[in-house]
Amino acid sequence: MKQTRIRFTRSLLAAAILCAGAAQAASVPQGTALAEKQELVRNNGSEPASLDPHKVESDVEFNIISDLFDGLVSVSPAGEIQPRLAEKWETKDNTVWTFHLRPGITWSDGTAITAQDVVWSWQRLVDPKTVSPYASYPGSMLIVNAADIAEGKKAPDTLGVKALNDTTLEVTLTQPNAAFLPMLAHPSLMPLDRTLVTRYGEKWTQPEHFISSGAYKLSQWVVNERIVAERNPRYWDNAHTVINKVTYLPIASEAADVNRYKAGEIDITYTVPINQFAQLKKTMGNELNVSPQLATYYYEFNTTRAPFNDVRVRKALNLALDKTIIADKVLGQGQRPAWLISQPDIGGVTLRNPDYASWPMEKRIAEAKKLLSEAGYDEGHPLTFHLLYNTSESHQRIAIAASSMWKKNLGVEAKLQNQEWKTMLDTMHTHSFDVVRFAWVADYDDASTFLNNFRTGDSQNTSQYSNAAYDKALISAAKAGSTDERGKFYQQAEDLLGQDVPAIPVYHYVRSHLVKPWVGGFTPDKLGYYYTKDMYIKKH
Numbered sequence: 001m002k003q004t005r006i007r008f009t010r011s012l013l014a015a016a017i018l019c020a021g022a023a024q025a026a027s028v029p030q031g032t033a034l035a036e037k038q039e040l041v042r043n044n045g046s047e048p049a050s051l052d053p054h055k056v057e058s059d060v061e062f063n064i065i066s067d068l069f070d071g072l073v074s075v076s077p078a079g080e081i082q083p084r085l086a087e088k089w090e091t092k093d094n095t096v097w098t099f100h101l102r103p104g105i106t107w108s109d110g111t112a113i114t115a116q117d118v119v120w121s122w123q124r125l126v127d128p129k130t131v132s133p134y135a136s137y138p139g140s141m142l143i144v145n146a147a148d149i150a151e152g153k154k155a156p157d158t159l160g161v162k163a164l165n166d167t168t169l170e171v172t173l174t175q176p177n178a179a180f181l182p183m184l185a186h187p188s189l190m191p192l193d194r195t196l197v198t199r200y201g202e203k204w205t206q207p208e209h210f211i212s213s214g215a216y217k218l219s220q221w222v223v224n225e226r227i228v229a230e231r232n233p234r235y236w237d238n239a240h241t242v243i244n245k246v247t248y249l250p251i252a253s254e255a256a257d258v259n260r261y262k263a264g265e266i267d268i269t270y271t272v273p274i275n276q277f278a279q280l281k282k283t284m285g286n287e288l289n290v291s292p293q294l295a296t297y298y299y300e301f302n303t304t305r306a307p308f309n310d311v312r313v314r315k316a317l318n319l320a321l322d323k324t325i326i327a328d329k330v331l332g333q334g335q336r337p338a339w340l341i342s343q344p345d346i347g348g349v350t351l352r353n354p355d356y357a358s359w360p361m362e363k364r365i366a367e368a369k370k371l372l373s374e375a376g377y378d379e380g381h382p383l384t385f386h387l388l389y390n391t392s393e394s395h396q397r398i399a400i401a402a403s404s405m406w407k408k409n410l411g412v413e414a415k416l417q418n419q420e421w422k423t424m425l426d427t428m429h430t431h432s433f434d435v436v437r438f439a440w441v442a443d444y445d446d447a448s449t450f451l452n453n454f455r456t457g458d459s460q461n462t463s464q465y466s467n468a469a470y471d472k473a474l475i476s477a478a479k480a481g482s483t484d485e486r487g488k489f490y491q492q493a494e495d496l497l498g499q500d501v502p503a504i505p506v507y508h509y510v511r512s513h514l515v516k517p518w519v520g521g522f523t524p525d526k527l528g529y530y531y532t533k534d535m536y537i538k539k540h
Contacts, residue, residue: 025240354498
């Protein structure tokens with residue numbers, strides 16, 4: 001996610017900035033022999049809930065959507081803003097941004113992509129009738145009226161975005177936002193074809209109707225079996241695309257993922273099973289790719305449901321979880337124990353853990369027992385609840401470890417439940433859970449991408465946490481004129497989360513894959529995304 005190149009989240013831009021230049025694409029080293037058959041098979045981990053960018057919220061969907069659609073800009077693995085559908089842009093006072101679309105860009109059916117398409121798409125995103133998980137995202141970007149529209153207080157056509165003509169888009173912010181450009185790279189902001197969506201409604205994502213703007217176009221979707229995309233010859237940068245066909249598999253079983261990789265049926269695995277990691281490192285180390293990722297794994301509470309409407313219960317479970325054992329022993333791939341919802345180092349800011357993170361485990365357990373006792377739970381009246389996770393061997397192993405720690409340290413009974421990914425998302429958004437396993441992959445390199453999920457009324461706030469001081473800290477961070485000042489307010493926000501614990505941070509991610517030696521150009525970015533258009537198949 002994500003030419004004068006602009007390094008993002010470091011400072012506010014000073015006057016008008018023009019950006020143009022070459023975008024990221026497959027770069028084949030000179031002398032590399034390419035395979036005659038340029039086809040790639042990627043495991044995608046689960047069946048996507050949808051391929052409508054406004055209806056989804058995870059990498060399961062965004063991995064595919066990012067191959068099928070282009071945004072106005074993208075962010076390179078090095079963190080540089082790159083032009084995509086927008087060839088260049090300028091800004092006035094960092095509040096009014098004008099984007100100029102590339103001349104002649106079209107949808108995969110040959111019709112023109114226009115600034116009006118962008119306006120309509122963004123209005124659809126924030127419209128409450130769309131019920132998008134990312135409805136509040138343009139409000140987080142500080143686009144005029146976006147927050148009020150998402151809350152149903154204003155009409156979608158009042159959004160601070162307008163087409164000056166077919167190829168020029170103007171976006172107005174309520175105030176400068178240092179993260180605006182990288183936020184603009186998010187897949188939810190990729191424009192859609194208004195005619196297509198209006199004509200076919202919910203069925204527009206079926207292959208026979210699908211029209212895209214990216215390097216690939218959808219050619220086949222066999223539910224729970226595979227999704228196939230083929231090269232889009234009308235893509236504006238098609239000359240730099242190498243792979244002609246990509247297949248995405250929805251294999252949830254990590255063991256099956258590796259077995260099919262070994263059998264030569266998969267070129268890139270979705271992940272690497274934690275119980276096979278050490279052995280695979282020994283036997284297939286040259287094919288093992290491990291990279292840091294701005295992502296946090298956490299257990300989220302339903303803060304409006306007893307007993308988790310009691311902060312003492314939430315704090316006790318946080319204190320009694322040995323996160324170092326989970327990171328180092330249960331996982332052991334380089335993950336770090338987490339005490340922050342965001343990241344210790346993100347967007348040029350360094351954030352401190354809460355004080356209790358440095359306590360000896362014995363002290364944390366003693367304090368946890370005290371808090372549970374004050375909340376009315378003891379050996380005679382033990383705390384019992386359901387811990388929900390989406391179907392996966394790794395999530396199951398972590399849940400077993402966590403429940404065992406809570407049982408041993410506090411006498412707490414966590415009953416494990418698992419659901420398929422799409423079902424679990426529905427459960428979260430209907431608030432029909434006690435505690436649920438979740439994770440957040442950064443949408444951009446700034447702490448707000450994590451912290452906004454706990455703002456009052458945010459469309460991603462499935463914990464239903466609400467704290468006026470927390471909301472104020474995030475508002476102040478958005479207004480901050482420097483990285484240091486922004487970091488001060490992010491620290492305030494993290495301190496409040498450390499006190500109120502609407503979710504238990506468990507660990508900070510690394511991303512691990514097995515990648516065939518003949519796959520070139522595999523370069524995950526800081527968010528963990530990698531794009532088919534950047535890859536190629538070497539002769540083998």
